[in-house]
Amino acid sequence: MSKLVIVGTVAFDAIETPFGQTDKILGGAATYIGLAASQYQVDSAIVSVVGGDFPKQDLEMLRNKGIDISGLEIIESGKTFFWSGKYHYDMNSRDTLATELNVLADFKPVVPKSYKDAEVVMLGNLHPIVQLSVIEQMNGPKMVLLDTMNFWMDNAWDDLMKVIKKVNVLVINDEEARQLTGEYSLVMAALKIMEMGPTNVVIKKGEHGALLFDQNDVFFAPALPLKAVFDPTGAGDTFAGGFAGFLAKNGDFSFDNMKNAIINGSAMASFCVEKFGTEGLMDLSMNDLNDRLLKFKNLTQFDIELN
């Protein structure tokens, strides 16, 4: 079992979907990543920052999930990062209604001493300089995964290139991969990204699944077809958390094990979208997860019959 360091936002989200809406509820990339990874009972720590308005019971919940929060700074005088968004009928597009950085504006991540030797680091979407600072605090992790977004491509290109150079796996969505490389073909985009540093690329396609690449190989994991997608918020982070958590659990970073990791990430994401916010990740048993993994197997496996 490897240790896992998770960096990203811990936030309040207000979400509106065609199925309902929420007031400020628990959200943030590191929250979703942490909850998904906790399913694999790895030793994980969240490095992030919240304000004095962050509920004590949410801190307690994270602790109860076995997540080390000694690196989760609490600025009593400040307010927690807030995001608000509204999903359209197709759930694939959303409008951001509000983004209040609050305490995140001056976030200086500090990795807890006991986690500097962690083998796996999952860098959720944040300013590339913050992500870089975390890598520099670590004692040579074996597996660094990075998420990012188009905002940093537009506004911090040089810093982004510096951090991408240092990571093993880039985990981004299809539109971001296209913007990062100027290639429409995701195969070409992945090849270009691997020239930037990473040995592997995971391209998330939302309801259309995810692709895993190395120099020689490609693997595809579908999203589970569901009767209803209730709230897609956090699905990409949950996917990344399941992926990172599974890798940390057995410390096997081979392509074959990454296949299993991407299926686990897809399974965790399928639980996430079935309920509002983090609700779908709260009370999952190992049996729930294993049942769903078998559904993915059933969904994709066939006995080839050559002609």
Next chain:
Amino acid sequence: MSKLVIVGTVAFDAIETPFGQTDKILGGAATYIGLAASQYQVDSAIVSVVGGDFPKQDLEMLRNKGIDISGLEIIESGKTFFWSGKYHYDMNSRDTLATELNVLADFKPVVPKSYKDAEVVMLGNLHPIVQLSVIEQMNGPKMVLLDTMNFWMDNAWDDLMKVIKKVNVLVINDEEARQLTGEYSLVMAALKIMEMGPTNVVIKKGEHGALLFDQNDVFFAPALPLKAVFDPTGAGDTFAGGFAGFLAKNGDFSFDNMKNAIINGSAMASFCVEKFGTEGLMDLSMNDLNDRLLKFKNLTQFDIELN
């Protein structure tokens, strides 16, 4: 080996993509379906109509592929159906520049006597009344597959419902499935379609793969990730032709064999999009196809490791 009847357009297409453009070249749903099915060396017949302007060498080519064209009516005084379209950069959207029905306007399909006992019928996109007329000429086929499009939903709803009621498998794309049922979730859409008559539904998602449903089960086949998609024209018909051809070849209409059929359809479609028009389907060996089937296996298969 079962016989296969193919109904659909045989046409001229003029295509513009970001990679180049063609003058009038061979196209049409029945052409793509027929060429894809011919890969499986089934006894197939195309039921369609062309004008006197249709090249003799194209007729000869179809014959050489082992396709019976005695049901391909030639109206010497008329002109062949013509479609012209332009693809955008992303290859997922296209503008229709011209549609000239010509001889298709009064098309009365006549199934050749020797094919009235065919077990498999693939009804390509045409007016539902034409599709219905073909079913009525057959002597109780075991497997009728139907493609259609939003145009008929808008303009011939009652006739469309009549024909859907009589088919075993509906093969349509995701947007069409949504329009047909008013359901955004493809799972819900498939369930509603199966209430209309078909026992199976195949939903084509273009570059995002295809889903196969029955009442209890769902299977997903990805599209092969390609470095470049050269021309998507005919990919959906090629997919349907590979699917129908594979089913006709071994006459096994079980869900498990349909899985193989959908993978074969996806493989054939991947050849189609790599070149302009029908070019990618012209000189495929069985080895080419089998190599590609193994790529699909490699792309999707994993050894599940339960947690």
